Amino acid sequence: MGNGTSKLDSVAQWCMILLIGLLPIFFVPVLWITIVQAKAALIVVLLAITAVCWVAARFLEGSVRIPASLILAAGLLLPIIYATSVLVSGVSQVSLVGTGVEQDTLAFACILYAALALSALIFSGAPEARVRAIRGLYIGAAILVGLEIFHFAMPQFGFGGAIAGQTGNAFGNWHEFAIILGLFTILGLSLRESQAAEGIWRYLIWAVSLASVLLLIVANFFDVWAAVAVACAVGLAFELMAQRAKSGHVSFSWKTHGEWGVLIILAVFLMVFGSFITNVMPSQIRVASVEVRPSWQGTIEIGSLSLTEPASLFFGAGPNTFGREWGLYKPASVNQTAFWNTDFNAGVGSIPTSFVTTGIIGILVWILFVGAILLTAGRSLIRHTKAHGAPDVLYASSFGLAALYLVVFYILYVPGPALSALVFIFAGLLTASAAGAGITGLIYLRVRGEGWQGIAQAIGLILFGIVVLATSLGISRVLAAEMLLNKSIIVYNQTQDVQRASDLIKKALKVYPSNTRAHRAAVQLGLVQLQQLIAKGDPEDEAVRAQLQTTLQETIQHGLDAVAINGDDYQNWLEVAGLYQQLAGVKVAGAYENARAAYERARQENPSSPVPLFQLAQLEIIENHPDLALQNLAAAVQLKQDFAAAYYVASQIYASQNNLKDALSTAALAAQYASNDPLAWFNAGSIAYAAKDFQNAAAALERALTLEPNYANAAYVLGLTYAELGRTADSIKIFEALNTIDPNQPVVQQALANLRAGRLPVAQNPVPNR
Incomplete structure (x- = not known):
């Protein structure tokens, strides 16, 4: 039994170490699996294996060792409040699991708590595993920064399209990449005197930290530099306090503390002059990254307008429903910006978003969780000033600083799955190290004990394993369907093979029938299939007519399924309305009425669009x-x-x-x-020409040709306009140029002949439509 427990614990430990090491770099080098999806899949698979092995080991052992930590207790409230919010707001696919990558769903809240709990439970009893986890993280970090440097040097290598463009990297978007670079730097400085940084590992950690700083200069995000500066200032302050406790006086030494000082100065300098530095960089590494999300004011305004009922005020509009609330209550001023048609699925940050989706109770739970991290990290840092280099205290203070750095971005930003998982994993590592250092206590539970307490503890352990396994399977199922759908879109765009693309969508819907995005894609492909059947088939052929009828029925059903699954998404109603509009164009009975009704429902769900x-x-x-x-x-x-x-x-x-x-x-x-649209100028010019406003017609048409020199219709009407203005020579030049664009057109030849004979180009001047 002991051997079996040891093996299961070993598997659980190595799964967590693999998760920490692979999170920075894991991706699948194909176009149809995004980096975000790959990392979400990695998280749920490894956490599921970890949970099963750890729970099985505890039953074999008969007891559970749990750190007596406020972080674990506060963290447990997160999935509970998400579950409560789902029940109060109404159970929906969007709130339960979404597309598998959103962090504001009930399923992902459970997964994040699993990451917190398992890292705390596993690493609290295995100090050597913490060392392996740190080293694994820096191996992954070295590969990540190495890949990015290679990508800058050889941008043509896109790794199957997974890493493309200037901002392409193996971790996530460019902002997330900068955030994790800051983590590598801060953690590296904090752990430079630890066992994890002994021998060759010291050189690896220093190399990664230096490369991270250089890439941070390239990335140049103000909020990241600010967070790095504050974290370094805190780290330096507590090192000086530790020195005073040890020697009785405080003395800053560049040899001992210079790394912190240099990084603080660099961070503050780049907060002020970073844009100037970026502008003088070589073009190959001058990265332009545009990121837009609602402001603090916009997020709070959405919350104040949506949380008007007592139930929604306390428990929110429902997990992962910020996008719908944005559509309902979007500020009118947004429509006058370039992002008027952007559907924001989150607010200014993850925790502020939860104010809208989980209400006052949800935000209080988040405040409690962040406060627990702050309290434990603070206690660990204070203990570090008195512990004179005790290993567990050093790890606790380092993980505490890292956890605080990361959790700041849960407030100020909306991290993806990988960065979100790291927030909770480092909170778990902090919990484990604090317990190992005696900063917090330990609780021992008997899961095979007699009486109601033993039964309750066993049920709790089983429930934990079931929840982690069930949510992992649920997210995996959704991710698999989304990947198949992505593949369908890529196949169609590359080959125009409607049948193959449709088959992939059918597979996606078999895996997860509630995928509204797949149903919408099926509607779009169904319309293409109908057009192809009408164009190629004989309408008198019974087989063709039967196929047309079957395809039409299936296409309509996909649209109806989409709105049945999520009638709160205006995009689903627009898709149904567009389908019926196409049918109304060929006079299908009832199509017009159905299209109008669907458009009205879309307006109801997004009245500001x-x-x-x-x-x-x-x-x-x-x-x-x-x-x-x-x-x-x-x-x-x-x-x-x-x-x-x-x-x-x-x-x-x-x-x-x-x-x-x-x-x-x-x-x-x-x-x-x-x-900048030549069609708009041609339209203005042709209407002005029809109204005999020839001066304005000429100006508009000249603008159209400036934007699109080979715009034949615009050139034709401009030639007619010049003739009406008496600018015969200019008219001839225009028609001669038009004759080179589209040679030997009879109407152009006739116009030239008439102009050279002193007549108008044509007896009656028709105006083309486009």
């Missing part, structure tokens, strides 16, 4: 309801005053009604708000 109104206007045009279309377009521009597409369509409607005055004004607005 002009897109449903714009698409509803297009539906009314199909049904020959121009007045209704104009009403919807007017409503759309009320929401977004610079909505160029709405002005463009309105100008086309006015022109078709021969209302050239309104057509001119709306066409001018379309060109004004889409000043």
Whole structure:
């Protein structure tokens, strides 16, 4: 029995060490598995194995050794409050598991607590495993920074497309990459005198730390430099306090404490002058990274508008529902920005987002959890000043500093799965080391004892294992479906093979039938299949007609399934509406009414977006309801005053009604708000030409040709316009140029002949539509 327990514990330890070491670098070098998905899969698989082995070992041993830590107790409240919020707000796929990579779901809350608990439970009884974990982390870190340096030197190697672009790296987005570089640096300095940094490992940790600082200069994020500066200042302060406790006086020495001092000075300098330094870097390493998310004010405003009922005020709108609340209560000013059509699924940071999704109780639990980390880290750092180099205390203080550094970004940022897991793993390592150093106590439980206490403890242990295993399997299932869907999209984009892409979507839906994104993709592919069948098949052939009917029914069903699974997502309603709009175009009975109803529901779910109104206007045009279309377009521009597409369509409607005055004004607005779109300028020019406003027509058409020199229709109308203005020579030049773009067109040849004979290019001047 003892041998079996030892083997199971060994497997559990090595799984946690592998998780810590692989998190920085794990990815799959294929396009259809994103780095985020690969890391989420790694987390759930290794944690599931760890949990099963550890629980089995505890039953074989008959007892459990648990650190008496406020961190573990406060952390346990997180999945509990997420579960409560799910029950209060209504159980939904979005809140339970989402797409497998969001951290604001019940499933991922359970996984993050598992990472915290298992790292605390496993490493508290195995000091040597903590050393292996640190070394494993720095092996992974060395590979990560090495890959990034190689990527800068040889950007053409994209590792199967997984690491692409200037900001491509093996960890996550560019901001997350900078955050983990800061972690490597701070932890490396904290542990430079520890057992983990002995021998050759010292050189590895120093090399990684130095490379991390250099890459941080390239990345240059103000918040990361600020966090590094504060963490280094704290580390230096406590080292000086430890020196005073040991020798009786404080004396800063560049030889002893210089690393902290240099890093503080560098961080502060780059907080001020970082942008200037970045601008003078060689172009190959001058990285431009754009990241947008709601502000503090926007996040709080969404919360104040959405949490109006007592239940939602205390327990939130539901885990992972920030995106829906954003659509319902988005500030009107956002529609006037470049990100008006961006669906934000989180607020300014992960913890502020939880205020919206889990309410007052949820945010209080987060405050308690962060406070527990702060308290334990503070106690560990204070003990470090008195312990005179005791190993467990050194590890506890180092992990405490690292955990505080990471948890700051849970407040200020929205980390991905890998960085989120590291936050909880380091909180667990802090808990384990604090217990080993005697900063916190230990609790021993008997899981095979008699009486209700033993039974309750055994049930608790079993429940822990079941929850971790069930959530791991649930997330794995969703991730597998998402990966198959990604592969379907890539296959279609690369090969245009509708059948193969459809087969992959069917596999994705077999794995996880509640994947609304897969259902929406199936609708889009179904429409393509219908178009192909209509174009290639004989409508009188019974087999073709049967296939058309089957494809149509399946496509409609996918749309209906999407809204049945998540009727709160306006994207699902837009997809259904678009499907029925296509059917309305070929006069399918009831399609128009269904499309209108779906657009109205999309408006209900996202009232601040002009897109449903714009698409509803297009539906009314199909049904020959121009007045209704104009009403919807007017409503759309009320929401977004610079909505160029709405002005463009309105100008086309006015022109078709021969209302050239309104057509001119709306066409001018379309060109004004889409000043780099040649079609908008051509539209304005052709309408001005039809209204005999030849001066403005010429100016608009010249602008269109400046943007798109080979725009044949714009050149044709400009040639006609020059002729009307009496600029015959310019008109001839335009038509001669047009003749080189599209040689030997009869209409161009005739126009040139007429102009050279002193006549207008054509007897009646038709204007092309595009």
